[in-house]
Amino acid sequence: MKATRYEGNKTFSVIETEIENPKKGEVRIKVAYSGVCGTDVHIYHGMMDKRVAMPQTIGHEMSGTIDAVGAGVTGYAVGDKVVVRPLDDTKVKPSDKGFNHICEELNFIGIDSPGSMQQYWNVPAFTLHKLKENTDLKLAALIEPLSVATHDVRLSGLVAGETAVVLGGGPIGLLVAMVAKEVGAKVIISEVNPIRIAKAKELGFDAVSPIDVDLVEYVHGKTEGRKADVVFEVAGVQPALDVMTEVAGIRGRILMVAIHGEKKPIDLFKFFWKELKLIGARVYEKEDYEKSIALITANELPFEDMITDVQPLSNIQQVFENIDKNPDGLKVLMDCQL
Known part of the structure; x- marks a missing residue:
């Protein structure tokens, strides 16, 4: 499969790597689209080099379908359309007061650990939100920022x-x-x-x-x-x-x-x-994702107009360079199967 890597110094590479089987409690997602976030642009500019382990696959705004299910995962099946709420909030402490989405040791997937700018992505099943079968996966890639x-x-x-x-x-x-x-x-x-x-x-x-x-x-x-x-x-x-x-x-x-x-x-x-x-206000909680999924599913708001460009995953370097040259655009999506 193709995967992208942030190498530092405003540089991305595209590599060929093996598709990995999901571990216990994980699913493998065939990523459809991955949106470019302002945080991703900050990473590109080197502003988060102390936090991002290089080389690193970044990306956290995405949509896709389940390609394989690991042991112990229930409620999901191959072919299900899903999005990922990219918060690994399992390392909670009493001092977090139950607000796991902003817990002290939060792992923001796609920043602190590998993300969605690759063709296949293994993630913990607890991060998933299932979509309806007729959901437009291009619009679904907006669910994370909408949340x-x-x-x-x-x-x-x-x-x-x-x-x-x-x-x-x-x-x-x-x-x-x-x-x-x-x-x-x-x-x-x-x-x-x-x-x-x-x-x-x-x-x-x-x-x-x-x-x-x-x-x-x-x-x-x-x-x-x-x-x-x-x-x-x-x-x-x-x-x-x-x-x-x-x-x-x-x-x-x-x-x-x-x-x-x-x-x-x-x-x-x-x-x-x-x-x-x-x-x-920081990131989102489960109910915010469910609200966003409902809005995208209803498709009564002009979400399509938010998407100003769709580019192949293999063009990742050019995409980030173009964002620097043309900051007027809104949401750029990477087609992760191209």
Whole structure:
């Protein structure tokens, strides 16, 4: 089979290797598609070399069918369509308080251990979620990032009739906006990239650039002065941190979706003055995956428009180079059988 390897120094290789039988408690998946995540791009840029053991097969957004079942596995059969929730959360401690998805010794499969950018992939059966037979595997590759969005919206407590401001209109920001709209919220997207603004508008969202308009005044006008009930900070840049406390209304909730690797200044006075809440959100839980699977299965949201390119697995080096050259795209999928 073909497998890819991250070698470091912005380099991927494609190798031929033996297909391995699944061990006890594992299944072997014939991987259909593997999405390229922002984290994968960080790995490509060498930002996670201290964490990723090289050479390493990366990738964690995927879909596929079961090709073989190891001893002791029940409830799954060859031919079942599945996705993997890539969290090996078996090394739990009392200090994790039952929140296994963010346990101290979490193994994020595809980062901390081999991932899905290969033709066949052996994984623990407890990571699987079964799909319906008629599920489009191309769309199913969006279930992992969509689960990030369903987790974020669930933790926010967003309900129908509320206003949500999404700071950042990239892939995760748009998925958050879709889920927020699906629960009945009014959604405003703030994004500086004109191509992504146009895409958000094409998808039916109210999208503006904070460079062209005063975002605080814009949200004020759209909400009769109430401002946002929920703000999703997805951009990960200082201007978003500066404005998030301004666009939030009284007792607004701010969801920290973006990853900030360094300490950043935040206007804590606004938290006191308006009784704001700041909520951290990381990865997802089982119920978020089930929600995402239901949304993909229903296919009533414009998920197909999120996929801007599909490339053969053998083109992996070119794919990452092109993402650097063209950061305007949304979701690139690798066809893992080509």
